[in-house]
Amino acid sequence: xxxxxxxxGLFRPNTLSKRAHSTTxxxxxxxxxxxxxxxxxxxxxxxxxxSLLDTCGSGAHGAAMFFLTILxxxxxxxxxxxxxxxxxxxxxxxxxxxxMRKRLAACGVNPLEIDGILLTHEHGDHAGGLDVWCKNFHxxxxxxxxxxxxxxxxSPGVRKDWRVFVTGSDFTVKDVAVQTFSVPHDAMDPVGFVxxxxxxxxxVLTDLGFATKLxxxxxxxxxxxxxxxxxxxxxxxNDTKRxxxxxxxxxxxxxxxxxxxxxxxxxxxxxxxxxxxxxxxxSRDCNSAELATRTTRARLLAEGAREDAVxxxxxxxxTPGPRFAIGGSA
Numbered sequence: 001x002x003x004x005x006x007x008x009g010l011f012r013p014n015t016l017s018k019r020a021h022s023t024t025x026x027x028x029x030x031x032x033x034x035x036x037x038x039x040x041x042x043x044x045x046x047x048x049x050x051s052l053l054d055t056c057g058s059g060a061h062g063a064a065m066f067f068l069t070i071l072x073x074x075x076x077x078x079x080x081x082x083x084x085x086x087x088x089x090x091x092x093x094x095x096x097x098x099x100m101r102k103r104l105a106a107c108g109v110n111p112l113e114i115d116g117i118l119l120t121h122e123h124g125d126h127a128g129g130l131d132v133w134c135k136n137f138h139x140x141x142x143x144x145x146x147x148x149x150x151x152x153x154x155s156p157g158v159r160k161d162w163r164v165f166v167t168g169s170d171f172t173v174k175d176v177a178v179q180t181f182s183v184p185h186d187a188m189d190p191v192g193f194v195x196x197x198x199x200x201x202x203x204v205l206t207d208l209g210f211a212t213k214l215x216x217x218x219x220x221x222x223x224x225x226x227x228x229x230x231x232x233x234x235x236x237x238n239d240t241k242r243x244x245x246x247x248x249x250x251x252x253x254x255x256x257x258x259x260x261x262x263x264x265x266x267x268x269x270x271x272x273x274x275x276x277x278x279x280x281x282x283s284r285d286c287n288s289a290e291l292a293t294r295t296t297r298a299r300l301l302a303e304g305a306r307e308d309a310v311x312x313x314x315x316x317x318x319t320p321g322p323r324f325a326i327g328g329s330a
Contacts (some may be wrong), residue, residue, distance in 0.1 A: 066197040066326040068224060071095060071103040073280035074317030077125050078206065080226065081107060081320075084197045087174040090117045090139075091193065091204055091226075094125040097132035103320050111137050116163070116173050119143040120207060121187035122150040131158045142173070144180070146189035167191055181218045183208040186254040194218050200327040201273065202226070206281050209253040211265045219265075220272040223327045226315070227265060229279040229296070230256035231286040239286050256281070259292050263299035270305050276324065280315040289314040 071079040077094035081104065088109060093100065101111055117139055120126055130141065130151065140161045143151070148162050165171055167189055170179050177196040182189070185207045192215055193204040203222030205215060219225055236247055236258075250256050257265075266277050279292045296312050315321055 066200045066202070068202055068226070068278070068324045068326060069107055070226070070278060070280065070315040070321040071100065071107075072317055072320070073206075073226075073315035074282055075125060075284055076317055077128065078281060079103075079129070080204075081109065082176070082195060082202065083109075084175050087115050087176050088113050089173060089176060089195075090114055092120055092126040093117050093129045093133060094123075094127060095129050097129045097136065100129055100133065106320055107323075111139075114139050116140045116142055118178065118193060119147055120183075120192065120204065121185060121190035122147045122154075123187055123207070126207070127151055130160065131155045134158055134160045142171075142178075144189050144191060147187070147191075150188045179218060181214055182212075183215055184212060184254050185209060185256075186249065186252075192218065194221055196221075197326070202326050205265070208257060209255040210261065211257070216265060216268060220269055220274075222269075223273050224276040224278065224324055225266070225269070225274060226278045226280050227262050228257045228281040229259045229262040229287070229292040229314075230281050231258050231283045232288075232291050232295070233258050233260060235286040235291075236283070241285060259287065259295040260299070262292075263296045266296060266310065267299050267303040267305075270300065270303055270309065274310055275327070276311040276313070278313045278315055278321075278324070282314065282317075284317075289316075 065085050067083040069081045071081055072095050073080070077096070077099070078092045079095045079100055080091040082089045082091060090100070095103070104111055114137070117130070119141065133139065134141070135158065138161055140163045142163045142165060144167045145164050148164055165180060167180055167182050170177065172178065175197060179194040179196070180191045183192045183205070187207070190207060192206070192208070195202045195204070201221045201223060203219035203225040205211070205219050205225060206228040208215065208228065231250065233251070236250060239247070251258075262279065266274065277296065279296065282289065282292060292314055293312055300310055301307070313321065
């Protein structure tokens with residue numbers, strides 16, 4: 001379901017106030033000695049993580065106000081908006097700057113209100129809009145060192161406010177605690193995220209060839225998981241537009257998750273916190289929303305899940321989706 005009576009699933013303008021950019025991470029200036037986050041936020045111990053989560057969203061209403069909207073997802077570009085009472089973050093910036101601004105406006109969000117952009121990796125469909133965005137807005141960009149260096153080489157004349165994290169580290173952006181973890185993909189150092197606000201958790205697992213044990217353990221905390229469901233294996237194998245080498249790359253352990261593989265990850269989370277799956281990054285030629293949804297639901301039912309145990313949605317490439325309340329109904 002979308003927002004109340006809004007049939008297009010777009011944000012109404014909301015009343016959250018504008019905020020200046022704030023973070024616990026120091027900016028990185030390439031060409032000088034890089035200052036990379038170390039110390040307590042790098043630790044991933046259970047005790048430290050619990051302490052970190054307790055400090056994020058611990059107010060009277062904070063834990064209940066945690067939202068996700070997919071601004072666009074697919075081969076042509078990926079970008080998602082995450083909101084809490086104090087923070088607005090983008091996950092990836094693969095849409096054009098114009099499209100990101102347009103879709104944020106449809107959500108009632110001014111680009112100046114964005115507190116940071118979290119990057120999963122450097123590929124154009126996840127970072128292609130950053131150059132123009134950063135020429136217009138001084139938004140902090142959070143990435144690991146190899147991802148930041150790759151993007152700097154691609155656009156040496158564009159200055160970005162880099163906030164570099166170590167893959168596997170935890171850090172905070174205002175009232176959002178961010179966990180990072182490595183995923184297998186044909187990029188420099190691709191990562192997934194689990195974002196926490198209070199006791200609510202959102203997982204981001206996109207662009208990976210297979211789901212490692214580490215990735216599955218991390219996202220088990222999430223009530224809502226954005227997960228790649230890139231292709232149907234038969235449609236990809238029978239596709240006449242792609243050369244065999246491209247098909248092999250997509251199906252490899254550093255390629256993209258199929259519908260069946262994504263459904264398998266979700267089935268393994270049925271005994272955890274999962275209440276909603278958002279299927280993203282669908283191939284235009286080798287998948288469809290109906291096919292991805294049917295494959296996922298069939299697998300969950302085959303594993304003994306109730307019909308209403310996990311909500312299944314498909315992210316759209318062209319328009320923003322519903323505003324999902326993490327830990328609640330859309």
